[in-house]
Amino acid sequence: MNRKIILCGLLGAAVYAILAxxxxxxxxxxxxxxxxxxxxxxEYPAIAKQLKMxxxxxxxxxxxxxxxxxxxxxISGNPVLTKAGVEAVKRWxxxxxxxxxxxxxxxxxxxxxxxxxxxQ
Numbered sequence: 001m002n003r004k005i006i007l008c009g010l011l012g013a014a015v016y017a018i019l020a021x022x023x024x025x026x027x028x029x030x031x032x033x034x035x036x037x038x039x040x041x042x043e044y045p046a047i048a049k050q051l052k053m054x055x056x057x058x059x060x061x062x063x064x065x066x067x068x069x070x071x072x073x074x075i076s077g078n079p080v081l082t083k084a085g086v087e088a089v090k091r092w093x094x095x096x097x098x099x100x101x102x103x104x105x106x107x108x109x110x111x112x113x114x115x116x117x118x119x120q
Contacts, residue, residue, distance in 0.1 A: 032108035042088035057085035065103040
């Protein structure tokens with residue numbers, strides 16, 4: 001009998017832990033761009049400059065409750081440029097996003113355009 005109670009308790013805790021990890025709220029690109037407070041530029045990769053490579057890098061940044069970027073996922077873009085884009089976005093700062101007056105963690109779509117002679 002004791003084993004059944006312990007097993008039910010463990011199962012209940014596991015189900016609660018899974019349900020508590022709800023997917024993060026995704027904000028729009030416009031909301032994300034409007035919330036940027038600090039946006040250090042990306043370093044244009046030397047090889048990309050030499051080859052006059054240009055393009056846009058699409059990324060998704062996970063923004064913490066404090067407005068810092070904790071993770072960056074690559075959505076699309078030239079692999080020569082994406083690493084520089086990821087490294088730049090990791091240094092960005094955002095105004096914290098709020099829901100019901102409470103700061104929340106979100107996923108924010110962002111893009112960086114790389115142009116020869118113009119940086120990003």
